[in-house]
Amino acid sequence: MRRRDGGKPLRSAMAEAGLSIPALARATVGIDPDGRGISQASVGQMVSTGKSGREHFSERAAQLAAEALGRPVAEFFTAEGSTSTRKTSGSTDAVVDMHEPMIKRQRLADLLGKSPSWVDDQRREYRDTATPFPTEWVGGTPRFFYTKVLAWLETVRQAA
Helix, strand or coil: CEEHHHHHHHHHHHHHHCCCHHHHHHHHHHHCCCCCCCCHHHHHHHHCCCCCCCCECCHHHHHHHHHHCCCCHHHCEECCCCCCCCCCCCCCCCCCCCCCCCECHHHHHHHHCCCHHHHHHHHHHCCCCCCCCCCEEECCEEEECHHHHHHHHHHHHHHC
């Protein structure tokens, strides 16, 4: 699911309800049948206006956030087939599990059987293309979701 208007409707609803990021995260735990909810970091990514914000979220995470606010999910998120022209760094249609950790360059390289410099080379080579290397920015430091990188690799292979 893609967040609407960079998370603005969600931020507004949280303000109306008097909920902070930690409070909304706690509220999702209470309504999640599995009792896991969504993390504070994930809620932060949903509402962030900076580099740490993400555009795509799992249907489960979107539903929990909306339900915790007592609003329909469509108020805050659209289906993946969005017509938005907004560009995010390495945007793919891959949906990330809200419990998947962001990983550092070295860990990504290890998982892929590559070197850290290979990761840097891919980021540079594909930076200004239609399929940029999927990078999340946390405090000015690049981080990665392994599933997004795998989806990107498949996209690049198919295009070759």
